[in-house]
Amino acid sequence: KHGMADQEDQIGTVTGLAWTQVGGEILTIETALVPGKGQIHQTGKLGEVMKESAAAAFSYVRAHASQLGIAAELLEKHDIHLHLPEGAVPKDGPSAGIGLTTALVSLLTQIPVRHDVAMTGEVTLRGRVLEIGGLKEKLLAALRAGITTVLIPKANEKDLVEIPDNVKQGLTIVPVSHVDEVLSLALTRPLEPALPGALLETTPAKARGVASQSLPH
Amino acid sequence: KHGMADQEDQIGTVTGLAWTQVGGEILTIETALVPGKGQIHQTGKLGEVMKESAAAAFSYVRAHASQLGIAAELLEKHDIHLHLPEGAVPKDGPSAGIGLTTALVSLLTQIPVRHDVAMTGEVTLRGRVLEIGGLKEKLLAALRAGITTVLIPKANEKDLVEIPDNVKQGLTIVPVSHVDEVLSLALTRPLEPALPGALLETTPAKARGVASQSLPH
Amino acid sequence: KHGMADQEDQIGTVTGLAWTQVGGEILTIETALVPGKGQIHQTGKLGEVMKESAAAAFSYVRAHASQLGIAAELLEKHDIHLHLPEGAVPKDGPSAGIGLTTALVSLLTQIPVRHDVAMTGEVTLRGRVLEIGGLKEKLLAALRAGITTVLIPKANEKDLVEIPDNVKQGLTIVPVSHVDEVLSLALTRPLEPALPGALLETTPAKARGVASQSLPH
Amino acid sequence: KHGMADQEDQIGTVTGLAWTQVGGEILTIETALVPGKGQIHQTGKLGEVMKESAAAAFSYVRAHASQLGIAAELLEKHDIHLHLPEGAVPKDGPSAGIGLTTALVSLLTQIPVRHDVAMTGEVTLRGRVLEIGGLKEKLLAALRAGITTVLIPKANEKDLVEIPDNVKQGLTIVPVSHVDEVLSLALTRPLEPALPGALLETTPAKARGVASQSLPH
Amino acid sequence: KHGMADQEDQIGTVTGLAWTQVGGEILTIETALVPGKGQIHQTGKLGEVMKESAAAAFSYVRAHASQLGIAAELLEKHDIHLHLPEGAVPKDGPSAGIGLTTALVSLLTQIPVRHDVAMTGEVTLRGRVLEIGGLKEKLLAALRAGITTVLIPKANEKDLVEIPDNVKQGLTIVPVSHVDEVLSLALTRPLEPALPGALLETTPAKARGVASQSLPH
Amino acid sequence: KHGMADQEDQIGTVTGLAWTQVGGEILTIETALVPGKGQIHQTGKLGEVMKESAAAAFSYVRAHASQLGIAAELLEKHDIHLHLPEGAVPKDGPSAGIGLTTALVSLLTQIPVRHDVAMTGEVTLRGRVLEIGGLKEKLLAALRAGITTVLIPKANEKDLVEIPDNVKQGLTIVPVSHVDEVLSLALTRPLEPALPGALLETTPAKARGVASQSLPH
């Protein structure tokens, strides 16, 4: 049912969290690969900030393609369509950043996303995860939707004191500071970077201490 | 006569349902294939939400082309023109989603659409059918127009209690939750997915339990 | 003289009928073929609805090119320029649809349009002719301009009771429901569809009972 | 001196006539051929109507290229720049149409324009010359600027009764109804249509009775 | 120091003169050649009139490339970037025309511009120099900035009576009527038109009597 | 932590300084290389002035590529994405110019930027550094963020008298007048211009006396 967590792990689909004046809500992120030339198309009444956020997420993925195990050829002949359902509802803000990044990586690697994980956090072009607003409302929405694990920015750890105990007991809340951690926690399989001999754009994930992260699943 | 159901099954033409302040109305959806490069052109005073809805429907069709039995080559040399007649009347909202998808699939497979079927429902990039508004007005309009079967979102099943008995008796109302069901019910022939050996983008339709659906025709 | 019916049958030129707050008026439609790649250019202060109407008319023509006897190659290396003279006067609405279609078909087949015929009617992407407004004012304008025959939508037949007798006596008024009838009546020679062996996009004209239509000329 | 008639016949430059609230004025039209692909660029604070007017003039010229003696190859590798000096002064309206057409034909044939001729008239895509406003003010401006001959629309002949005698004595005023007459009168040499064997787009000029027109020069 | 005349002759850089409500000011014009396809990019908060002015200047240069000694091939693989520093300050108007033209010619011929020369004047597509406003304020600004020579439109010669004597004594003021004179006076070396055999677009500079112009340097 | 100086020298990342009504702030500049054709994409709610500033910085880098040791081929197959984190916060003004230039040069040369250096200054297309506003607030923000060295425009040296002593003691403040100095001071390694035989666009850095500049590191 729409507005609830998916029942199965899916490719290219992520559960984000939105925050409106009337409370928090599930924000489903869908992606699809269509014939094209490496462009990204965005639909679902996204505001400018969210569109720019998705563009930055897409560039992060392209710039780190070999590290993420994405075949560069895939995007030479395809475009990506990014859609946020409930197309009449305006959506904006940068906090879907890590969700958008995860959806793109899942789509391009064909590794499913854990259906019981939701996430919120701005992402920078370097993959850093920045603070977001409305943490309490978002966590409540996640709980209502049947989510078990929520990834939040490390910079929002300070806000956890204001979260009701039942929410904190009902959810595994994982603060993250880099999108590598997000991918490690949300994808159902580890990424498979290109073999030695291929160019690695940045330091391997292991060197940043994220390889050992895992959630009960 | 315009505003009434067609008398014959047609290719690329679907009867949608619109909802305005003065009641429900038939929304005819027309499509045509013209020389081009895989773009979609939209005319008939569509608002931004409806345009995005059509773009998402088109991407759904392209991403599932082989499953739907659509030759990828067809769109390499053609554009699609989507037109909503009564060009001076503004149209908007996401509820034409499943109608737009059905029109595109019919056009690209050359399988006619049943002329006595109307439909309303937002569609997501994954093919999920989401709740719409104005169900009562739309059903009344369908009845007036000579429609016999209306496809509605499963999420709107709850609203059927408010529908007058004569409407429910005059129409076969079929709740659907995925666009596969819509296509199975609205097209006059089953889809013919690409043969084994070709890549199937998603789980075969049968595995989702939609293959056995059929309407008296 | 501008504002009056032409004295000769011309290629690519049609007399439409406009309706303004101060009465009806002749709306001259001009077209020309220029080097290009199959695009359509529109000038003469057209509003958005009229521009979309022309785009739909153009797609109708392209989608039915072989049925209409138009060489597909012609549009691979040409653009069409559509101009509505009196460039400072704003023009809008969908009612020029059949006139625009006729001008395009005449230009692309090089079959002249009867100079004593005027027309008004929205056209859909399937070639259906829809109801328009201002019938009385438009017929009066046609009469003043020296037109002898006016094609109107079948859906407007009901409005003929309000038309003064002298107008109905001075004009041959022909209700039409499909653009095939319009072309059959307005062009000076029958269309020459591609020979058997070529793909016919739709049912042959004869099958729809329009082949026998003709006007005294 | 700017604002006065040129002292020499020039290629691609025409003296138009503008009409503002404070009177008539010379409107210099300049053109240049630059490397490109057959596009037209317009600068000098032109309003939308004037821009569309120039686009229609350009299409007229392209559609009649061989009749006008213009090598089609010329525009395959060049763009045209159209500039109206006094770049800070807004300019609009369709009445520069015949001037724009003449400037384009002169540029593309390299036949100079008579420096003592000014002109005003809307042009249609068929080359018809339509009525303009402000005739009196424009003729006064032409006289002040040292112009000896002014081409005006035949439809404005009726306004000549209101023109002061000294203006009518000081100027040769020539009413025209087709742009062929304009070109015949304003260019310093006759056009040289492509040789027999080449396709003539329309009836030869002679057949329309314009070949014998000439001015004292 | 910015706002003062440069200390050295530079390539592609010209000192223009701006006129605002609070007085005159130096307007530095910078250009650079970057990989591209013959386009021009403009930055520095230019208004529409100034952007069109630069576009016309660029077309003048392209249309007269061989006369100016510019290799056509240079622009086939490069774009030009035009920047006006103090990027937060809005700039508009046509009076930078001759400065923009000079900067472009200097950049494309690699002939430096005299650092002690400033200039103001609208330029037309034929290279004519038209009248500008704010002459007094501009001359005062030139003097303050350490400029020794200012090129002004011949049409502004009439305004020199209102200029204070000390300004006229401190500056060499040169009225010009064609951009050829501007280039002859402002560039540190004569232009080298393409050799005989190459096509000269217009009359050679000498024939217009500008070859002998020179300034003490 | 975002809002604080980075702990490591990074490639393509620069610490700029912003000035708002409520004080100064760190402005992180991130860049990434993605597949493309030499375009620049900008996200993070940049205003028009800042976007033009980045475009000018990019052109400076392209025009001086060989002098800066950047392989021209790199940009033939890549685009640059420029992102300013905190995507919901509007950013504008030209003062990020030298920071943007430095980030681009670092990205394209793969030479890291010193993590303890921040900078503010408009840059022109010639690389000149122009005056900025809000110096005091920016220096305070740099100090708070853990920065040790701040590069400021030479034209702002006059404002240093108003800066509190503790700020001047806590920071090494270096006035600069050309972006060459900025690169020399902010990059962790000297640039390696293309070898002799390759074309140097401008005077070598040494000739301008910047080669010997260095900071304690």
Ligand SMILES: [Ca+2]
């Ligand atoms: Ca909702």
Ligand SMILES: [Ca+2]
């Ligand atoms: Ca948000």
Ligand SMILES: [Ca+2]
């Ligand atoms: Ca209706």
Ligand SMILES: [Ca+2]
């Ligand atoms: Ca709707």
Ligand SMILES: [Ca+2]
């Ligand atoms: Ca009229």
Ligand SMILES: [Ca+2]
């Ligand atoms: Ca109309």
Ligand SMILES: [Ca+2]
């Ligand atoms: Ca004037």
Ligand SMILES: [Ca+2]
């Ligand atoms: Ca006018």
Ligand SMILES: [Ca+2]
């Ligand atoms: Ca200033």
Ligand SMILES: [Ca+2]
């Ligand atoms: Ca100015």
Ligand SMILES: [Ca+2]
């Ligand atoms: Ca902040």
Ligand SMILES: [Ca+2]
């Ligand atoms: Ca700033």
